[in-house]
Amino acid sequence: MxxxxxxxxxxxxxxxxxxxxxxxxxxxxxxxxxxxxxxxxxxxxxxxxxxxxxxxxxxxxxxxxxxxxxxxxxxRPDVRRGNITLEEQLLILELHSRWGNRWSKIAQYLPGRTDNEIKNYWRTRVQKHAKQLRCDVNSQQFKDTMRYLWMPRLVERIQAASASTSTGSATTSSCVTTPSDQFMMTxxxxxxxxxxxxxxxxxxxxxxxxxxxxxETSSVVVSPTSGLTEYHMGSEVGKVENSYYNQDESLVGPQIMLQPQNYLDDNGGLLNEDLTQSYHNWFENVNGVLPSYSDSFWNIGSDEDFWLLHQQQQQQLVNDGSF
DNA sequence: AAATGTCTCAACCGCAAATAG
DNA sequence: CCTATTTGCGGTTGAGACATT
Structure with a gap:
């Protein structure tokens, strides 16, 4: 890019x-x-x-x-580049379900991300899935798919990633940038x-x-820094860990750490509960009727694969009376 | 290797709200 | 108030990169 x-x-x-x-x-x-x-x-x-x-x-x-x-x-200095992280994806899906195409409002809760970037993400990634499902992105069918399939799976992957990091691995799901994509993070x-x-x-x-x-004064210098840096953007929206380098010394962008105070109630105010945890709890509840999704859900080979998988999940949910 | 299709994202547009005079 | 200008937002476009045939 x-x-x-x-x-x-x-x-x-x-x-x-x-x-x-x-x-x-x-x-x-x-x-x-x-x-x-x-x-x-x-x-x-x-x-x-x-x-x-x-x-x-x-x-x-x-x-x-x-x-x-x-x-x-x-x-501007605080523009964050690189892949949208799992945490950010989850937040975008959650906030979009609340506010719809209010991109600038959604962007306020993703430090360093622009409304344009979120809009592009939605159009290229999310709408693509709707297209694969052959349903409208605003349809109840697609919303259910997001809520009951996509978001729980994201939570699952976030937890898997955090579990692997907590066991000493240096791997991270946050935006990992290439040297050519490096930037000074402030x-x-x-x-x-x-x-x-x-x-x-x-x-x-x-x-x-x-x-x-x-x-003349140019050169790219990125200083490794440790510790958490508070981000303030209108309201407190997150903490960013300045993790600049992977073990292989490739540059790593900041990680958004989901914090309990980061989440929003229906009026846009901040919730005092941990969204990740609540999604986790909710996911645990519905997991009894949801088979564990393999990565095939996230790496769909064809429209037919996606549709078949989706139909199977939907049918099971209906049979179990979850809808 | 070339042609074609798809994806990504920076930048544009039009409109509406906010602000200045 | 009224008008003009500026700002902000969401939708759309198109160039270039990448993937597939």
Whole structure:
């Protein structure tokens, strides 16, 4: 992905240079490295907001909307990249079942994830399963499938992962990034309040002491840090463990640790119970009527496999009166 | 190896709400 | 209040990567 991104950036360096005659017009399309620099440097000095004037003051030929989007979805320091973790998947499914396509609201409870990313996840992964089931993503059938099959299975996998980590294994289900995808992870507070710290992994640059970004000051340095870092985003939403390296020294992104205070009641307030535990308890209850799912559920070979499995589970649930 | 299909995700669009003047 | 501008949101698109035939 980052290769694709860098290719796109490189391609656009050429576009940028060859389109000097168009500089008076507003630019559209993928952002160039130069544009990213301008935006990052300007925001590091002046802060964000007033996007239209920011765009012109920063010397960008972009709409304010485009600048805002680029910053929020890509350049700001606390943007978290990499695979959506199991915990995050569970949270997305849970929150979507409460709020529907309220992506920005859902994103508030996934530190570092953008509404765009969650929306993309939903469309590419979740809706794909609905398509495989040949049912509407909003249908009761699909909602039941999520609730009775998908989410319990996620809990099962989360527990399996945590069990393996608690027995001394260094494996983790959280976003494991490749060296090319590495980035400087700062806490949300640091990222928000200290504009000298910028995430520009994809550029291969980091901040100079002045907070300005220059190619000359660039190098990617990731300091291993231990301990938990509190994340605050409107309301307290989670703790992130800065686990930077696997045993094989590949870079590891932060782990969201589900905490009891992280969960929400139907009004969006925080619950005082551990969601993972409650799902676990609930799963234990229904597990009597649910056969233990093999990974075939998660690695469906064909539409027919998925449908057959699904039909079998549904029939068993109906027979047992669970619906 | 080439053609075709599928997936991913950054960026755009239109609209509505919020804010400024 | 009213109007203009800005901000934020959700839906959609399309380029490039990847997989399959």
């Amino acid at each position: 980052d290769d694709k991104r860098s290719l796109m950036i490189n391609k656009n360096i050429g576009d940028f240079e060859s389109n000097v005659e168009e500089e008076m017009d507003l630019r559209r399309g993928p952002w160039t490295v130069e544009e990213d620099f301008k935006l990052i440097n300007y925001i590091s000095t002046h802060g964000e907001g007033r996007w239209n004037s920011l765009s012109s003051c920063a010397g960008l030929k972009r709409t304010g909307k485009s600048c805002r989007l680029r910053w929020l979805n890509y350049l 806490s949300y507070d640091e990222g928000l309040n200290n504009n000298n710290s910028t995430n520009m992994d994809h550029l291969g640059f980091m901040s100079s002491p002045s907070g300005h970004v220059t190619p």
